[in-house]
Amino acid sequence: MSKVKLTWLGHSCFEIRSGKSIIIDPFIDENPAATVSASELEPDIIAVTHGHSDHLGDTVSIAKRTGCTVVCIHEISQYLKSKGIQTIGMNIGGNVKIDDFSFTMTDALHSSSIDESDWSFDGGKAAGFVITCDDISIYHAGDTGVFKDMELISELYHPDVALVPIGGRYTMDARDAAVAVKMLQVKIAIPMHYNTFKQIAQDPIYFRDCVKSLSGAEVLLMDINESINL
C-alpha cells in the first residue's frame, strides 16, 4: 500500500495527501454538502479544473491565507495572478512536477468561465488532471461529458483511480460515466459531482451497477469527509 490518502470533501473537491496536501476544486463555503469550512484547509497546492464557481470555489481565499500555489490553466492563472496569488499556469497535455507530485492536464468536454456578479471572465478551456505521487495515479475528470479520447488518457497515463462526475445535466450521467470508466481501464472508480444540488440528483448505486456490467473496476462510494488509503 502506498502512503497516499484520498479524502472527499464533497462535490468535486478531493484532498490527496502524501506528505504534502493537494486540494482539487475547493468548493467549500457555498457547497451545501460540505461539512468543513474553507478557513480550516491548509493545502500546499490547489489544482483547479475550470473556472465555474463550484470548482474555483474558495481558491482565492484559501490561497491568500495560506500562500499555497495554484496549478491551473493559463487563463485562470492570469486571473489569479491579478489577485496576488502564486500560480503555475499550464495547458492541456502539459505536465508539471511539484515536489513529489506530477500534474498532467487533460482535456475535458465542458466550458469554463469565471463568473462574478456583474461580469464574466474567460476561463480558457475546461480541463481534468492526472495527478501522480508515490506510484499511484489519480485521474480527476473535472466536469466533462464522456469522450472517446479517455482511451488515450488510459494509454498515456495508466491511471489507477478515476474520479468521475455522474450528476448529469452539466456533465455525464451515471450510465455515460460507467462507459468512461470502461475506457479508462482503472482499478477503482469514485463518483463525484452528484446530489450536491437537486439539478444533479443521481443514484450512485445505479452508477455502481452500470460499471459492474461494463468493466472490472471497483466502485467506491465515499461519504463526505471520508478518507481512504490507496
Ligand code: NI
Ligand atoms: Ni463546470
Ligand code: MN
Ligand atoms: Mn461543476
